[in-house]
Amino acid sequence: MMKTKILEILKEAGSVISGEELSGQFQVSRVAIWKQIKALQELGYDITTSSKGYSYSADNDFLYPWEFPGRESLIHYFDSLSSTMGKARELARQGAPDQSVVIAQFQEKGRGRMQRKWFSKKGGLYFTLIMRPQIPAVSGFLINFITSTALAETIREHTGLEAMVKWPNDILVGNRKISGMLSEMEAEEDMLTFVNIGIGLNVNNDPAKDEPTATSIAKELGHDIHRRTLLTAFLDRLATKLMNINLDNAVDDWKQYTITIGRQVKIVTVKETTEGKAIDVDDNGALLLELQDGTIKKVIYGDCFHI
Numbered sequence: 271m272m273k274t275k276i277l278e279i280l281k282e283a284g285s286v287i288s289g290e291e292l293s294g295q296f297q298v299s300r301v302a303i304w305k306q307i308k309a310l311q312e313l314g315y316d317i318t319t320s321s322k323g324y325s326y327s328a329d330n331d332f333l334y335p336w337e338f339p340g341r342e343s344l345i346h347y348f349d350s351l352s353s354t355m356g357k358a359r360e361l362a363r364q365g366a367p368d369q370s371v372v373i374a375q376f377q378e379k380g381r382g383r384m385q386r387k388w389f390s391k392k393g394g395l396y397f398t399l400i401m402r403p404q405i406p407a408v409s410g411f412l413i414n415f416i417t418s419t420a421l422a423e424t425i426r427e428h429t430g431l432e433a434m435v436k437w438p439n440d441i442l443v444g445n446r447k448i449s450g451m452l453s454e455m456e457a458e459e460d461m462l463t464f465v466n467i468g469i470g471l472n473v474n475n476d477p478a479k480d481e482p483t484a485t486s487i488a489k490e491l492g493h494d495i496h497r498r499t500l501l502t503a504f505l506d507r508l509a510t511k512l513m514n515i516n517l518d519n520a521v522d523d524w525k526q527y528t529i530t531i532g533r534q535v536k537i538v539t540v541k542e543t544t545e546g547k548a549i550d551v552d553d554n555g556a557l558l559l560e561l562q563d564g565t566i567k568k569v570i571y572g573d574c575f576h577i
């Protein structure tokens with residue numbers, strides 16, 4: 271791709287490069303070069319034009335595919351989408367390969383679990399991963415556990431924040447929500463065809479105006495961080511876990527970071543609300559709740575509130 275190459279050359283040069291030199295390198299006219307530069311500037315690249323040529327200051331945090339070397343063809347970037355979930359479903363049904371990522375800078379109708387809205391202001395990371403692990407459909411939701419473990423580990427390693435997981439897959443820092451996860455799957459003859467996991471991660475946005483109990487990485491650290499580096503680290507970590515996928519350990523690994531077990535919780539489903547003590551999460555990811563009368567109730571899906 272010519273744009274990628276031009277950026278690479280400008281980045282490496284670190285000084286002004288003339289239009290003539292670029293047109294020589296690419297064997298195209300200077301007007302053709304100028305058009306590419308203009309397109310890059312319109313995409314937001316800080317390329318300075320002068321009578322001597324072009325120069326570029328490379329510290330951007332764009333999420334365009336060509337900014338993810340080695341993964342370009344897997345990244346589907348949009349400035350704005352209704353929700354990355356809809357687009358990811360469409361792409362998955364059209365055969366998008368394993369570990370494709372649909373990213374939107376901004377979502378008009380970001381979706382949360384339990385029919386909630388997910389506020390998706392600029393500065394956050396909003397993306398859906400398309401995954402095709404070759405596993406039985408009944409184990410599909412274990413991918414959520416593997417993914418939230420990978421995300422908690424990435425946040426910890428990358429920011430030093432003590433990211434914890436609230437059952438099933440919310441990531442909290444200091445009891446405030448920093449990330450949520452939504453998943454959809456399709457199966458054929460008992461085998462998973464794809465599982466799409468949508469992740470909303472509050473990075474440089476401030477979610478507290480819309481969600482008083484939420485926080486962001488920037489708020490916790492006191493400064494913005496580079497989203498693309500964080501996302502790349504997460505995608506790499508998850509890819510490694512998926513390569514050596516171990517379904518038997520998925521929940522145990524997740525348990526290292528959970529703050530739900532041992533807590534008094536309230537579980538809200540569309541049908542009912544139950545209170546009890548979270549005593550464990552079984553190998554299938556279900557929450558085991560000890561009710562006041564001592565009976566154990568297994569909860570497969572619901573919203574969990576620590577009380």
Ligand code: BTN
Nearest residue numbers: 353380381382383450451468470
């Ligand atoms: C939740 O905690 O309720 C889940 C939130 C999931 C939000 C993400 S943002 C990217 C993807 N697209 C959506 O519309 N939702 C998920």
